[in-house]
Amino acid sequence: MNVSTAGITPPSLFPRPVLGSTPMPVQNLNAELNGPQLEAVTTLEGPVLIIAGAGSGKTRVITYRIAHMLERGIPQHAVLALTFTNKAAREMESRVKELTGRKLQSLTVSTFHAFGVKILREEIEVLGYRKNFSIYDETDRNQLIKDSLRECKVSPDGVDLYKLGQVFSSVKIGALRWGEGANSAFQPVYDEYQQGLKIFNALDFDDLLALPIELFETHPEILEKYRRRYRYIMVDEFQDTSFIQYQLMKLLADQNICVVGDDDQSIYSWRGANYENILMFERDFPGTREIKLEQNYRSTSTILEAANGVISNNTNRKEKTLWSGNGGGKPIELFHPQNESEEADFIAARIRELRIQEQLRYEDFGVLIRTNSMTRNIEEAFLAENIPYRVSGGTSFFQRKEIKDVLSYLRVIANHDDDVNLLRIINTPRRGIGKTAVMELSELAKKNGSGIWAALDAFNRAAAHGQGTFGDLDPLFQDKGRLEIDGFIALIEGFREEILGRKNSLSRNVRSLVDKIDYWSYLVTEHSKNDKVARWKFLNIDSLIRSIETWENNPDTADTGLYAYLNRVSLITGSDDGPEEEGLGKVNLMTIHASKGLEFPVVFIAGAEDGIIPHSRSVEEGGDIEEERRLFYVAITRARDKLYITSCLRRKKMQGADESSPSPFLAEIPGHLIEYHEGEKKVENGEAEDYFALIKSKFA
DNA sequence: ATCGAGCAGCTTTTT
DNA sequence: GCTGCTCGAT
Numbered sequence: 165m166n167v168s169t170a171g172i173t174p175p176s177l178f179p180r181p182v183l184g185s186t187p188m189p190v191q192n193l194n195a196e197l198n199g200p201q202l203e204a205v206t207t208l209e210g211p212v213l214i215i216a217g218a219g220s221g222k223t224r225v226i227t228y229r230i231a232h233m234l235e236r237g238i239p240q241h242a243v244l245a246l247t248f249t250n251k252a253a254r255e256m257e258s259r260v261k262e263l264t265g266r267k268l269q270s271l272t273v274s275t276f277h278a279f280g281v282k283i284l285r286e287e288i289e290v291l292g293y294r295k296n297f298s299i300y301d302e303t304d305r306n307q308l309i310k311d312s313l314r315e316c317k318v319s320p321d322g323v324d325l326y327k328l329g330q331v332f333s334s335v336k337i338g339a340l341r342w343g344e345g346a347n348s349a350f351q352p353v354y355d356e357y358q359q360g361l362k363i364f365n366a367l368d369f370d371d372l373l374a375l376p377i378e379l380f381e382t383h384p385e386i387l388e389k390y391r392r393r394y395r396y397i398m399v400d401e402f403q404d405t406s407f408i409q410y411q412l413m414k415l416l417a418d419q420n421i422c423v424v425g426d427d428d429q430s431i432y433s434w435r436g437a438n439y440e441n442i443l444m445f446e447r448d449f450p451g452t453r454e455i456k457l458e459q460n461y462r463s464t465s466t467i468l469e470a471a472n473g474v475i476s477n478n479t480n481r482k483e484k485t486l487w488s489g490n491g492g493g494k495p496i497e498l499f500h501p502q503n504e505s506e507e508a509d510f511i512a513a514r515i516r517e518l519r520i521q522e523q524l525r526y527e528d529f530g531v532l533i534r535t536n537s538m539t540r541n542i543e544e545a546f547l548a549e550n551i552p553y554r555v556s557g558g559t560s561f562f563q564r565k566e567i568k569d570v571l572s573y574l575r576v577i578a579n580h581d582d583d584v585n586l587l588r589i590i591n592t593p594r595r596g597i598g599k600t601a602v603m604e605l606s607e608l609a610k611k612n613g614s615g616i617w618a619a620l621d622a623f624n625r626a627a628a629h630g631q632g633t634f635g636d637l638d639p640l641f642q643d644k645g646r647l648e649i650d651g652f653i654a655l656i657e658g659f660r661e662e663i664l665g666r667k668n669s670l671s672r673n674v675r676s677l678v679d680k681i682d683y684w685s686y687l688v689t690e691h692s693k694n695d696k697v698a699r700w701k702f703l704n705i706d707s708l709i710r711s712i713e714t715w716e717n718n719p720d721t722a723d724t725g726l727y728a729y730l731n732r733v734s735l736i737t738g739s740d741d742g743p744e745e746e747g748l749g750k751v752n753l754m755t756i757h758a759s760k761g762l763e764f765p766v767v768f769i770a771g772a773e774d775g776i777i778p779h780s781r782s783v784e785e786g787g788d789i790e791e792e793r794r795l796f797y798v799a800i801t802r803a804r805d806k807l808y809i810t811s812c813l814r815r816k817k818m819q820g821a822d823e824s825s826p827s828p829f830l831a832e833i834p835g836h837l838i839e840y841h842e843g844e845k846k847v848e849n850g851e852a853e854d855y856f857a858l859i860k861s862k863f864a
Numbered sequence: 865a866t867c868g869a870g871c872a873g874c875t876t877t878t879t
Numbered sequence: 880g881c882t883g884c885t886c887g888a889t
Contacts (some may be wrong), residue, residue: 343870370879372879431877432878435877435878534876536877540880591866600865601866735879744866756877757878758877779876782877795877
């Protein structure tokens, strides 16, 4: 990490030269890598399967491998590295940049989904969509499903939208078929949903993978183009690759394909991940060179031994022996707090204490939880103790209503046919186009087989000419609604011209858009009782606009247009940070899922209780207990030096009893590694004052 | 017909 | 504790 020279901050609006831009050629591979790592880095030709245990330097291997490729003269554009999360992609890219000191122009490092988008933005027209397609997230998609249900006259009562969405997803990625696992009663709804997407020129997340495959299968010449380009492909977190991702990879890959994974860390099967594709890979790519990375560089042997103790209870795994050259280390501390707030206080107190005693920084702590909802208590404790923290996961910045509203405007400006987003904003802020009007317009759109926008437009034009072509529409509405619709169309069209004309920067246009629709007044009226909320939401919008600014001014941003922006922002989800999230100097609070691939000197696993890890839902739904165990394994192996596990005796639950019992997985940790923590040590008054003095001096 | 207040249901993990 | 939805008031 580059330490920015203290006190001197360059004006950040201007492109900065890359720090340490002297190329740092990777010549001393032998000295920097162990045997298997070296083999993994230098075996560039042919299929390679790398089984990389936790903490075995996987990221290091991948980045060195890419650097080595470039060193050997393989052109950047021929290299494709696919990752699982945006975070991982960003991290990999910046590490390669750091390592090679090169400017990365045509190297492709992205998630499967982002890669799908990249292809579709180029080629989708042959599939009958337009290039300005919208991308629907969970919320958008649920909205469309809801509309489809209504359209099919299926009562939405008793239908779990979320679950139905998962069924749709499973069907789309080929995991289920109608009548086989998917209730065929919903097939018409699915068809309606699909038709909706097509009319709205919108894609859901699954389409981002399914459509490229369709494209490649129906247009071999296009596939050929990409196969010729990407001659070196790497896939990270291969164990979390779904079958559809595997198919996409297989279509593209020729011979030089390298996948990296660890079956013990497969924790996404609920999303269609299938670690058996490790086996599939060996079948599909004969002559695969298998390389095992088994030396753990991360954790103390105490932590590793605990992790091994747990994971060895899984039956279905590839045999491997992870060993550590690091010393024994401190015992794992187990604490049974009375309830979740004592748990949170314990964690906060320990962090405060250790930071001073062990000279640690806030970012050295990772607090891992099973569900996003568990952040609340811990956040409260952090706030009370003045501990800076950052949460990843949960409702991300981009899911907040006010942000979605603004982005919906942008999406509609970009793609008029995007009904879900159009409907979101057509009366937000209120502009007198209410429910009935929208219903009428939907009818009209339906009749014309178009989207709402086309209906608005048609209505507007016809009404302007005083034509009575809308016999079905309420005549009253025709008179009153006309002006409103007129205004709305003018608003959107006006900003479309403005933004696409690019006379001003996007951020500036967005600011004037927010002004123009008077979102502030809207917030104030919506939250008349609580102007703090209104203020907070407006600040969020402000920081959205500032993040657009930052993005525009970033020298790495090739295209600062609307489409490029939406493209980027549509793929940001859960575990991605909102604008200006700076990880430094903050405790990391996140779900175990989000923690994969990260490491911290000190880790807390909170809520290690039966019903949480393993999660009761997962057990009930015929989930895989072994996957829950892997999840716990992932959590343990995030720790470098010190691991705390807390398991509450009582926890407030949605339904059912308060009593909690410890996670059965705790018993799988060899007893001699554990030290029980008896109650909270009361901080003496004098000591407390010392802390205050110290903390104060830090903030001074 | 539109808007506002109060109510219900929710919380497994993510692209 | 937050969002979205329904019903009643205007």
